[in-house]
Amino acid sequence: MNALFTSIGHNLFLVFGLLACAGAAVMILSTSAVHSVLGFLFSMIMVAACFLCLSAEFLGMAQLLVYAGGIVVLFLFVVMLVELTKYKEKSLFTTQIKWSFPLVLIALGIFAYTMKSNLFDAATPVALSLSSGLAEGLSVSAQNAQMVSRGLFAGFLLPLEILSVILLVALVGALVLAKSERVS
Amino acid sequence: MISLNLVLFISSLMFFIGVAGVLIRRNLLIILMSIELMLNAANLNLIAFARQSGTVDGQAFALLVMGFAAAEVAVGLALAVALYRRKDTVQADDINLLNG
Structure with a gap:
């Protein structure tokens, strides 16, 4: 059990990133608009956690304030203003679904191939630095x-x-x- | 230590979930949310590259992208509300004035 917790602690970025993707999947697949907004909110909070893991503390907090505090509330207001219930009986997804999934998979494959050939042996991250004039007294x-x-x-x-x-x-x-x- | 490839993998996964959302959903609000998701994946990449190169420019640019996304979502939601007032729908398939 302890080893499991240690391994999770070492892979926090992976955990948060996969949770963000899961929230995104809930967002695009759920049938109710409010559930979609909640999936979006979860995904944005997890992205903020990813930013914190990547040692971008200011941007993580800004992400929480701007997205979780502002944009999600805006989306919820518009979902409230726009009545969506009368479209329940119509189909939720477009008719091109059989074309779009292969298209997305092909694009993902090309992207992964490019990344593999270019960045497979990436250098280790280095500490952030500023030029000496800017970093004065900091x-x-x-x-x-x-x-x-x-x-x-x-x-x-x-x-x-x-x-x-x-x-x-x-x-x-x-x-x-x-x-x-x-x-x- | 988080490798660059892991960040790229997660962010490309998130980006393509956003692309799939734009392609398969008919609701304008969900299409807008998918666009926000794609911008976030790009932000994740910018921060990872800033960390990799050791300069602060990537983080500064991610902050600019965040502000731009906020402006975009405000205008997009206002358009959705105006469209709902005028045509009584927010389904992308019903907005076919230029369909010919």
């Missing part, structure tokens, strides 16, 4: 959030500003699109 191994922010504002300042404009446009656009049209 213990790089211990402070993931500070390191990500320094890297972000040094190398990705323009993309970050563009992203903020995109978020503003998306906010206004979503308001305009979802606004109910009043009958005058």
Whole structure:
């Protein structure tokens, strides 16, 4: 029993990743939309755990806040607004299902083959580092959030500003699109 | 120690579950969720590559992708709600105005 726990502790990333894939499978295969959203939520929490296993602590917490806290709630609100029950009797899946599964399997095979030939003997991971000017006064191994922010504002300042404009446009656009049209 | 191949395997599995979801489901909300899943698989890859190369750029870029995904899902859900108001459906097969 102890050996089992030790082995699970050494393979936490694999456990969380497979659980995330299981949640994703529940999401695409379940017949009820609310169950799909719950599968999506489970999958996102497990992906956040994967991020933590990959020593990306800040991104793991951001994933929890953005997805589990924001996007899943948005999906649940829309599932509540849009009445789906009257489509129960119609078929849930598209008619091209017999084509799509072989297509996905072929694509997965090509992907796995490419990965096998290119990255089979990958180097061992190295500790994250910043250039000496950026890392001034920072213990790089211990402070993931500070390191990500320094890297972000040094190398990705323009993309970050563009992203903020995109978020503003998306906010206004979503308001305009979802606004109910009043009958005058 | 987590090898790069393991991360790539998990993230490709997740990506192709997302592709399968886009291909086989008819509900617009579930198609949107599958797209989010594919973006998450890409994020997992970015973080794994950042860890492999020892630079912080991959994590910074994953943060940008996360913000972009939030913007995309807001607009997509607003479109789904507008479509439901107008055509009373969110099934992808019923939206065939350009079908010819």
